[in-house]
Amino acid sequence: MSDTEISPLQDPTQEAQETANENPLLAAIDLGSNSFHIIVARMAQGEIRTVERLGEKVQLAAGLDEQQNLTEEAQERALNCLSRFAPFLTGIQHDNIRIVGTNALRAAHNSQQFLNKAEAILGFPLEVISGREEARLIYVGAAHSLATQKGRRLVVDIGGGSTEFIIGEGFEPLALESLHMGCVAYTQRFFNDGQITAKRFQQAVLAAKNELLNIVKPYKKLGWQQIVGTSGTIKAAATVLQQQGWSEHNITREGLVKLSRELVKFKQLDQVEIEGLKADRAKVFPAGIAILLAIFELLDLDEMEYTEGALREGILYDLVGRFSHQDIREQTVNALIERYQVDAQHGQNISTTALHLYQQVKKQWQLQGDDFNLLLRWAAQLHEIGLAIAHSQFHKHGAYLLQHSDLSGFSRQQQSVLAVLVRSHRRKFPMIEFRLLPDSLQQPLIYLAILIRLSVLLNHSRPDEAITCVEIKVEEKQINLQFPENWLEENPLMQTDLELESQYISGSGLTLAFS
Known part of the structure; x- marks a missing residue:
């Protein structure tokens, strides 16, 4: 038999189908306040293996008007993005898909109107989760992406409209909190005309510290041995600090101070350009760094490592848990x-x-x-x-x-x-x-x-x-x-x-x- 021949006892189509049945595709869509993300994966040998991953900056939170309604323009941006996501869901079983909305959809008074339109495009129901549920899922995603170690870890996720703080041990969260501060929300609040000044930046830092006061004492009392950050702002900060030579591996307080001084030199958001920073994040980056610096200073952090695991990975692992009666x-x-x-x-x-x-x-x-x-x-x-x-x-x-x-x-x-x-x-x-x-x-x-x-x-x-x-x-x-x-x-x-x-x-x- 030549190398290219197939034994009549083997049917590759059938074999592939059996593999698919044993390890079905899963999909998670995260409708964030700044970005929308989709991840398609397959569960194999106890691990989630990514098949497709896509993210787009939608800035849904920037589309909230004075009455806290999503504007038609913001909805159109979001729906166009979901139209591009929809083909990735083809052929995936209904129960293997979960689509969640976060802070911007929690805040929008007309969120149901948008959800109805989005469901018509995707063909699957969408759900809006609470801040603490978002925090729990973020921790699940982060914990599965980190090496197992003894002790507690603090996980921080700066999003577009909210920032989540979780202390956990192993795969179990012990404290969950979601605070109303995010890179898009703070950009609108402190840099809404596109101007960056040292005074405005410091105002953003102080506002973030004021939000943090609610959790500082109980979180410090609970304590942690590892500090982990996840999602866009923290990923961008880690990348920029390394590219600039201001830190070797992790995010450091000293590096953040240098980065902050550099950012206010640009004067205008649309002029922010630093090696390692993607152009589509530049306008919301100063606000995100202000929040991150406040976290470092008020929680007395010296260093923070970055991990890829976040909300969408947490959604996938949560789905797997439901299948396995957990x-x-x-x-x-x-x-x-x-x-x-x-x-x-x-x-x-x-x-x-x-x-x-x-x-x-x-x-x-x-x-x-x-x-x-x-x-x-x-x-x-x-x-x-x-x-x-x-x-x-x-x-x-x-x-x-x-x-x-x-x-x-x-x-x-x-x-x-x-x-x-x-x-x-x-x-x-x-x-x-x-x-x-x-x-x-x-x-x-x-x-x-x-x-x-x-x-x-x-x-x-x-x-x-x-x-x-x-x-x-x-x-x-x-x-x-x-x-x-x-x-x-x-x-x-x-x-x-x-x-x-x-x-x-x-x-x-x-x-x-x-x-």
């Missing part, structure tokens, strides 16, 4: 149950009944995928969390806690979904709450809410084991519950509850019948 959201839900002393057994019974009903209707109600079963289970487990505040209207208290707490692993939209499901599990059906959610989610979540309501009702007497003897059938807007023979006669209170529930459910546009 979903941080599970830990978060369990922590909430413990913190607020929720009746875990009863919550589990509600969850079991809800999933029993879900399996029977998911096809007709088109509830497959998109984490619907997970959201249903978590909302069922947490439906009584509001009792920690008061029994009266505890469903509303529970919704408030879930909406406004920092929940690791959850996007703001997922928190809103959990809040609405908990809010709607009893009493009047709150249709107005569902109308505040994205159009594509409204009807599916109404269905999930009904499944939780029915599960709570069926387990009203708090039995030792979940009620799973009920069959549910749906047809158009009709819901039919079928009980075992004589079951309702033996449980007369249940029949009364069902009659009242049928009135509540009618508020959702559906009707309930039972026999």
Whole structure:
């Protein structure tokens, strides 16, 4: 057999397909306040191996007007970038893609308008994450890119609209914070007319120090043995300092002072030109260096190393964790149950009944995928969390806690979904709450809410084991519950509850019948 011949027992196409199935493609898109990034990778032998990587300066934060709305021009820049990203998602499984927005989209009052347009281009849902969730994911990405060592590390990420600070050990973050200062935001605030002066630069440094005062004491008390920076500003600083010979390897305080003096000599942002600095970062570089210098001075840092791992890598590793049953959201839900002393057994019974009903209707109600079963289970487990505040209207208290707490692993939209499901599990059906959610989610979540309501009702007497003897059938807007023979006669209170529930459910546009 020649070297070019292929054995009939080997099919390279099949072999490649098997490899792809075992190591599927993953994709993460980071919609940052300064830059948008996409990374496509494959998980192989416990490592994420990059297949494609692309980044563009969009400066979304610069497109926030006085009313904190994204301008049409800024949206157009962002959507054009996403149009170039979209082809990279072709062929990747839906559950293997995560697209997150950060500070600029947290701040924009019209962010949902933009998200709807972006979703139409990409064909996948987008989520806006909280500052602390952003910090957690940054730490996950950085930790996986660094050599394992004993002790704590401080990770700093200067973005366009916010700066994240994390202290962690190994792969576990111990302290998370996101402060409202970033290279784009500070450029607009201190250098908005394009002028650079020593006075303005110092004002930016002092403003950053003022923001840092909130975390200095607790962070120093916790302490660290390693200092790591990540993302654009810090990468650019490391590159410039080395190119200029102001540091050998890491970023140093002495080097930053020299760099600061050099920057103010340019007088104009559009004249900033230093060896090692990319032209598309030059205009926001002085503001970023002002923030970095403030961090060094107030936290008493002498040196900082740079690592490539950041938010988008953290998103990928978080996705991998979900596949391997290490979903941080599970830990978060369990922590909430413990913190607020929720009746875990009863919550589990509600969850079991809800999933029993879900399996029977998911096809007709088109509830497959998109984490619907997970959201249903978590909302069922947490439906009584509001009792920690008061029994009266505890469903509303529970919704408030879930909406406004920092929940690791959850996007703001997922928190809103959990809040609405908990809010709607009893009493009047709150249709107005569902109308505040994205159009594509409204009807599916109404269905999930009904499944939780029915599960709570069926387990009203708090039995030792979940009620799973009920069959549910749906047809158009009709819901039919079928009980075992004589079951309702033996449980007369249940029949009364069902009659009242049928009135509540009618508020959702559906009707309930039972026999």
